[in-house]
Amino acid sequence: MNILVIGPGAIGSLWAIKLQQDGHQVAVFGRQTESHYQCQFGEHSYTFSNRQINDIKHADLILVTVKAWQVTSAFDSLARQIDPDTIMMLMHNGMGTVESIRTLLPTNPIVLATTTHGAFKPAPTQLFHTGQGETFIGAANEQGHRCQFLCDVLQHAFPEVHWHPQIEHALWRKLAVNCVINPLTAIHQCPNGNLAFPRYQAVISRLIAEVGAVMAAENIPVHLEELTTHIDCVITATSENKSSMHQDVYHRRKTEIDFITGYLLSRAKKHGIAVPENEALYHHIRTLEQQWESLI
Known part of the structure; x- marks a missing residue:
């Protein structure tokens, strides 16, 4: 071809x-x-x-x-x-x-x-x-x-x-992983594996619960326990990796936050679902972007 x-x-x-x-x-x-x-x-x-x-x-x-x-x-x-x-x-x-x-x-x-x-x-x-x-x-x-x-x-x-x-199911599953790993590793400037530390577990659980609620409203099959296990496995399997958003923030480049967490927020708004943990991460990343954009 x-x-x-x-x-x-x-x-x-x-x-x-x-x-x-x-x-x-x-x-x-x-x-x-x-x-x-x-x-x-x-x-x-x-x-x-x-x-x-x-x-x-x-x-x-x-x-x-x-x-x-x-x-x-x-x-x-x-x-x-x-x-x-x-x-x-x-x-x-x-x-x-x-x-x-x-x-x-x-x-x-x-x-x-x-x-x-x-x-x-x-x-x-x-x-x-x-x-x-x-x-x-x-x-x-x-x-x-x-x-x-x-x-x-x-x-x-x-x-x-x-x-x-039903490729949308696979894309939503990947989005769930990205909503957790990308903004957290970008904000804390840490490799993926650090998210397995105890201090991150509470916020990760809340993030997953919010994503799961939006997935359910979108008619995407989701089981929170299985989704949590999947995300934990990704964190472990990619423990040495630095996420793309981590690298974008480090190099002061525009991130994909609008198409990851931002997309989740838009679907949550459509269904009237509150997602405060994800919203906080979104605004944190956007604030970082605006800070270095103002310096250009």
Whole structure:
């Protein structure tokens, strides 16, 4: 397949390399203005065409791995170049971007994805795979239901990959994890594993209870005990990792809080559900962002 990865950050670069290794024609569209993008992974260096219009026009699949807040702006300028049959796959933290893509690309098949693979770029051209995981994909519109074959394509390149008939369930489960881990590790500037310490348990329990109430109102199957166990397992499995929001706050970059906790708050408001713990974390992160934005 001709595959374009928009946003060759850590996860985008990891998928680009795995897909290229599997024999696909892979290009990227990144911030760098150079016509090629190189990335060192293990003992090998991989090269991709970058920011070429023909790669956009001829793509069979566009994998979108930019941060959630960058999705709409990325496609405002690229949408005119995208073939109406090109499959769009959104793979990023948070929820709430698919609506804008449906508007910009009304005829394209749209697939949503969530992955638990860990990746880290200590330098712009160096990549590490920091944690083995699995990926779920599923349809976001009617045309997307014809794309179940992608499960086999991605599975062959980078297992494990599963087709999820109700991908929103998997996305909400990932959102629950992110609502707990990302803002807490960002505020306290600690690795994920620190959240297992006793001093965090009470606030984590309250956060999970609030998220669970909103999930139930959204008709997403949820059992608080099982969800708590799942989040505890993620904290343990990624104990040495620093969340993306932790890194964004450390480097004074815009975070994805509006598409993680902010999305939860919007759904909670719709259902009239109070979520004070999550709201406090949201305002704390936004205050941090506003402090360094005022210095620019």
